[in-house]
Amino acid sequence: MTPIVQTFDEVRELITPLLRKMVHRLDPSTRLVVSYHLGWCDKDGVPANTNGGKAIRPSLALLGAVAAGAEPEAALPAAVAVELVHNFSLVHDDVMDGDAERRHRPTVWAQWGAPTAVLAGDAMLSLAHEVLLDLRSPHARTAEAMLAVATRELIRGQTLDIAFESRCAVSLAECVAMVRGKTGALMSVSAAIGAVLTGAPPAMTDALTSYGDHLGVAFQLVDDLLGIWGQPEITGKPVYSDLRSRKKTLPVTWAIENGGAPGRRLAAWLADEPRDATDAELAGVAELVEQGGGREWATREAVRLAALADDAVAQAGAVSKPAGQLRALARYLTHRDA
Amino acid sequence: MTPIVQTFDEVRELITPLLRKMVHRLDPSTRLVVSYHLGWCDKDGVPANTNGGKAIRPSLALLGAVAAGAEPEAALPAAVAVELVHNFSLVHDDVMDGDAERRHRPTVWAQWGAPTAVLAGDAMLSLAHEVLLDLRSPHARTAEAMLAVATRELIRGQTLDIAFESRCAVSLAECVAMVRGKTGALMSVSAAIGAVLTGAPPAMTDALTSYGDHLGVAFQLVDDLLGIWGQPEITGKPVYSDLRSRKKTLPVTWAIENGGAPGRRLAAWLADEPRDATDAELAGVAELVEQGGGREWATREAVRLAALADDAVAQAGAVSKPAGQLRALARYLTHRDA
Numbered sequence: 001m002t003p004i005v006q007t008f009d010e011v012r013e014l015i016t017p018l019l020r021k022m023v024h025r026l027d028p029s030t031r032l033v034v035s036y037h038l039g040w041c042d043k044d045g046v047p048a049n050t051n052g053g054k055a056i057r058p059s060l061a062l063l064g065a066v067a068a069g070a071e072p073e074a075a076l077p078a079a080v081a082v083e084l085v086h087n088f089s090l091v092h093d094d095v096m097d098g099d100a101e102r103r104h105r106p107t108v109w110a111q112w113g114a115p116t117a118v119l120a121g122d123a124m125l126s127l128a129h130e131v132l133l134d135l136r137s138p139h140a141r142t143a144e145a146m147l148a149v150a151t152r153e154l155i156r157g158q159t160l161d162i163a164f165e166s167r168c169a170v171s172l173a174e175c176v177a178m179v180r181g182k183t184g185a186l187m188s189v190s191a192a193i194g195a196v197l198t199g200a201p202p203a204m205t206d207a208l209t210s211y212g213d214h215l216g217v218a219f220q221l222v223d224d225l226l227g228i229w230g231q232p233e234i235t236g237k238p239v240y241s242d243l244r245s246r247k248k249t250l251p252v253t254w255a256i257e258n259g260g261a262p263g264r265r266l267a268a269w270l271a272d273e274p275r276d277a278t279d280a281e282l283a284g285v286a287e288l289v290e291q292g293g294g295r296e297w298a299t300r301e302a303v304r305l306a307a308l309a310d311d312a313v314a315q316a317g318a319v320s321k322p323a324g325q326l327r328a329l330a331r332y333l334t335h336r337d338a
Numbered sequence: 339m340t341p342i343v344q345t346f347d348e349v350r351e352l353i354t355p356l357l358r359k360m361v362h363r364l365d366p367s368t369r370l371v372v373s374y375h376l377g378w379c380d381k382d383g384v385p386a387n388t389n390g391g392k393a394i395r396p397s398l399a400l401l402g403a404v405a406a407g408a409e410p411e412a413a414l415p416a417a418v419a420v421e422l423v424h425n426f427s428l429v430h431d432d433v434m435d436g437d438a439e440r441r442h443r444p445t446v447w448a449q450w451g452a453p454t455a456v457l458a459g460d461a462m463l464s465l466a467h468e469v470l471l472d473l474r475s476p477h478a479r480t481a482e483a484m485l486a487v488a489t490r491e492l493i494r495g496q497t498l499d500i501a502f503e504s505r506c507a508v509s510l511a512e513c514v515a516m517v518r519g520k521t522g523a524l525m526s527v528s529a530a531i532g533a534v535l536t537g538a539p540p541a542m543t544d545a546l547t548s549y550g551d552h553l554g555v556a557f558q559l560v561d562d563l564l565g566i567w568g569q570p571e572i573t574g575k576p577v578y579s580d581l582r583s584r585k586k587t588l589p590v591t592w593a594i595e596n597g598g599a600p601g602r603r604l605a606a607w608l609a610d611e612p613r614d615a616t617d618a619e620l621a622g623v624a625e626l627v628e629q630g631g632g633r634e635w636a637t638r639e640a641v642r643l644a645a646l647a648d649d650a651v652a653q654a655g656a657v658s659k660p661a662g663q664l665r666a667l668a669r670y671l672t673h674r675d676a
Contacts, residue, residue, distance in 0.1 A: 027494035029501065092460065096453035115434035115500050118456055119493050122430065122463065126489040129467050133483045141479070145471045151464040155457050156365035162453050163367065 007325065011059045011079070012052065014072060018080045022127045033120040037091055037108050051103045053090075056219075056333070057082040057190040063326050064208045065194030067318035075194030077131045078143055082190040084128035085147060089154050089186075092121040096162060104236060125151065135197075143197045150189040157181025168271035170248040172257050176217070179250065183223075184216030191215065191326075207316035211309045211326065218305035218334050221298045224249035226337070228286050229295065234338045240282035243289075246270055250301075251294035259292020266292055306334040345663065349397045349417070350390065352410060356418045360465045371458040375429055375446050389441045394557075394671065395420040395528040401664050402546045403532030405656035413532030415469045416481055420528040422466035423485060427492050427524075430459040434500060442574060463489065473535075481535045488527040495519025506609040508586040510595050514555070517588065521561075522554030529553065529664075545654035549647045549664065556643035556672050559636045562587035564675070566624050567633065572676045578620040584608055588639075589632035597630020604630055644672040 023034050035041045039052030058079035065075030093099070094107040095117045101107060109117035132144040160178040164170045191212030192205045200208075226235050227242030227249060242249055248270070256267045266288040277285075289295060309330045313323050361372050373379045377390030396417035403413030431437075432445040433455045439445060447455035470482040498516040502508045529550030530543045538546075564573050565580030565587060580587055586608070594605045604626040615623075627633060647668040651661050 025490060027490075027497055029497045030493055088460075092456050096456060114452065116497075118430050118434060118459075119497055119500075121456075122426075122459070123490065123493050125460065125463060126486055126493070129482070130486045130490075133479060133486060141471060144467070148464055148468045148471060152363060152365075152461065152468075155368055155461050155464070159365055159367045159454075159457055162457075 007329075008055045008059060011062055012055045014062065015055070015058050015076060015079045015083060018076050018131070019083060022080060022084070022131050025127065025130070026123050029116075030120055030123050033108055033112060033116055034087075034124060036111070037087060037120065039103065043106075043111055050105065053087075053103065055083070056329075057086050057186060059329065060187065060190040060212060060215075060326075061194035063194070063322050063329065064191050065198045065200075066322040067208070067313075067316060067326060068195040068198055068200035068204055069319050070195075070198035070200075072194075074198045077135055077140070078193040078197040080131050081128045081143070081147055082186060082193060084124045084131070085151060085154070086186060088121045088124035088128065089158070091117050091124065093158060095121075096158065137197065137199075139197050139199050143193050146189045146193055146196065150185045153181045153185030155181075157183070157185070164248050167248075169256075169267065170253055172250070172253040175248060175250055175253040179217055179220045180213075183220045184213055187216030187219065188212035204316050204318070207312050207318075211312035211316070211330075214305040214309040214312065215330055215333065218302045218309065218330070221250055221302040221305070222334055222336060224251050225295065225298050225302075228289060231337065236338065239279060240286060243282045243285050244277060246274060251289050251298040254297045255289045255292030255294030258297070259288075259294060262288045262291035302334045306330045345667075346393045346397060349393045349400055352400065353393070353396050353414060353417045353421060356414050356469070357421065360418060360422070360469050363465065363468070364461050367454075368458055368461050371446055371450060371454055372425075372462060374449070375425060375458065377441065381444075381449055388443065391425075391441065393421070394667075395424050395524060397667065398525065398528040398550060398553075398664075399532035401532070401660050401667065402529050403536045403538075404660040405546070405651075405654060405664060406533040406536055406538035406542055407657050408533075408536035408538075410532075412536045415473055415478070416531040416535040418469050419466045419481070419485055420524060420531060422462045422469070423489060423492070424524060426459045426462035426466065427496070429455050429462065431496060433459075434496065475535065475537075477535050477537050481531050484527045484531055484534065488523045491519045491523030493519075495521070495523070502586050505586075507594075507605065508591055510588070510591040513586060513588055513591040517555055517558045518551075521558045522551055525554035525557065526550035542654050542656070545650050545656075549650035549654070549668075552643040552647040552650065553668055553671065556640045556647065556668070559588055559640040559643070560672055560674060562589050563633065563636050563640075566627060569675065574676065577617060578624060581620045581623050582615060584612055589627055589636040592635045593627045593630030593632030596635070597626075597632060600626045600629035640672045644668045 023031055026034060032045050036043055039050040040048065042048050061079035061082050062072040062075050066072050090102065091108050094102060095109045095114050099107055100110040108120055128147060129144060132140045157178050161182055164178065188209050189212065192208040195205050195208055224242065227237065228240060228251065230237065232239045252266065256263045259266065266285065269285055310327050313326045361369055364372060370383050374381055377388040378386065380386050399417035399420050400410040400413050404410050428440065429446050432440060433447045433452050437445055438448040446458055466485060467482060470478045495516050499520055502516065526547050527550065530546040533543050533546055562580065565575065566578060566589065568575065570577045590604065594601045597604065604623065607623055648665050651664045
């Protein structure tokens with residue numbers, strides 16, 4: 001177990017009691033569905049302890065608070081709120097994208113149908129507000145407002161992502177704008193919200209926001225690289241999954257704009273009538289992204305953004321141990337293989 | 339124009355500037371979709387002024403505030419918040435129920451697909467919190483928490499409603515529990531939230547909550563009666579629409595439990611394999627509900643609840659003119675024909 005995985009497990013243990021308390025407020029049917037999605041039980045409600053995701057966002061929220069000199073416990077409601085918003089978006093995105101599997105189990109809509117998944121997502125979004133509304137702290141309102149803005153950004157990002165599907169060309173700038181909404185906004189708020197809730201000064205919360213901002217895009221760059229060149233047995237996704245679905249990801253859009261002849265061939269392939277492609281064909285397409293420089297650029301860009309995230313931590317004037325953990329988290333997320 | 343329609347129009351005029359300001363915060367695509375749903379434009383964004391619904395909930399919020407002696411303007415954010423939550427639930431319910439038409443136009447999912455409708459609903463739920471988060475008032479938090487609880491109740495009600503579809507028998511108690519969630523909870527919060535936001539004493543806000551509670555169930559009873567015996571040319575719904583979809587409505591479940599032989603025949607018809615029924619067959623089913631006493635009971639029950647709503651207004655110690663308007667609203671909603 002690497003140190004960072006230990007941190008994720010610790011964070012999950014810290015946030016689970018409050019997360020469970022919030023989920024318990026839901027009606028029994030919706031509670032079962034949300035508990036299943038979070039990995040606490042199987043579809044019949046039999047307790048289980050399956051993978052409920054990496055807990056990146058709550059880790060950021062707790063580390064941000066500790067970096068500001070507070071106890072992690074003081075930021076628990078913020079950590080639970082960002083985890084709820086993240087999972088609301090996952091459950092709704094799975095409906096919209098028609099994804100039938102997540103964390104090696106059927107997604108909520110695949111298990112119970114789209115109506116149940118829409119309601120489960122709605123319930124988590126609403127609970128995210130409730131957990132902050134329960135607090136007496138004067139900072140809870142600021143934290144909640146940040147979360148509402150991030151939700152709007154998530155919606156903007158997903159709206160763009162859906163629109164891109166039916167377009168044959170997407171610019172790198174458009175792709176970055178989509179990623180900043182879909183991934184960056186909540187990462188950024190997660191990094192700052194714990195510190196905000198514990199009353200940290202604006203200079204520190206601004207620096208943490210900037211850290212999360214860089215980290216979010218870096219995280220997505222790595223995700224996009226893994227979606228093309230990841231090892232299926234490690235990522236759990238089929239080989240060339242993002243190419244197969246003709247996703248206009250960051251390395252792909254970069255290669256199209258800057259990759260000369262291979263980039264033009266890549267653009268032509270994407271503009272072609274979609275049909276089932278063989279693995280050999282997809283290997284050729286991955287080669288075009290690589291020849292067009294998309295792989296190298298995305299790798300370098302992720303490293304550059306992780307360094308900017310490090311700089312932001314340095315500017316935050318954070319307590320040294322959690323500052324080191326924030327840097328370790330950035331390193332881990334930009335060097336992961338799953 | 340009856341006086342009450344004039345009130346609805348006035349309310350719509352009062353809330354529209356703030357509602358538009360909130361919707362304007364959304365990304366352009368989502369903004370267009372929400373504006374279409376609210377009747378402000380056609381599907382291409384060309385300004386229109388079509389029916390955006392009756393504005394019952396914002397009317398309740400403004401009247402509640404005025405009944406507490408405040409200016410209606412002070413309750414505008416509360417009125418906008420309940421209207422946003424109501425419309426979030428309409429757009430998502432249309433996806434879940436597969437309803438392709440609302441207010442004589444294609445529903446959002448029918449126009450743009452389910453993903454767009456899921457996102458538009460999410461956006462409205464989040465904006466409902468934002469409009470209250472923008473306020474400095476110490477009462478905004480209480481108002482927002484009430485809204486969050488009502489959202490959970492809406493989800494509980496819709497969850498039950500969906501579950502009822504695949505069951506052949508539903509008890510009257512279960513049906514009432516569903517209605518209190520799906521219709522009652524938001525009506526009840528709407529009646530009290532304006533007064534809460536303007537700092538009215540608990541005795542008054544409790545009485546308004548109780549008024550809204552009774553009104554919500556009375557409203558649904560009338561809706562259910564119109565779904566069976568309403569004039570299609572006035573309601574805009576096809577004849578016998580609720581029977582055609584074998585909905586276990588309040589008059590139907592009452593007749594099954596209390597209606598002797600006709601009730602048993604009604605239960606047997608509902609338990610039968612669903613297939614397209616002729617108008618003549620549905621007329622016979624409506625006759626069973628009537629013979630089983632469901633129509634008379636629902637009519638009497640709506641009148642009884644409207645009287646309880648009146649009593650609650652009397653107990654609220656409200657300013658007399660708005661108190662009269664709250665009573666007029668209860669009368670209108672329980673005697674409407676559409």
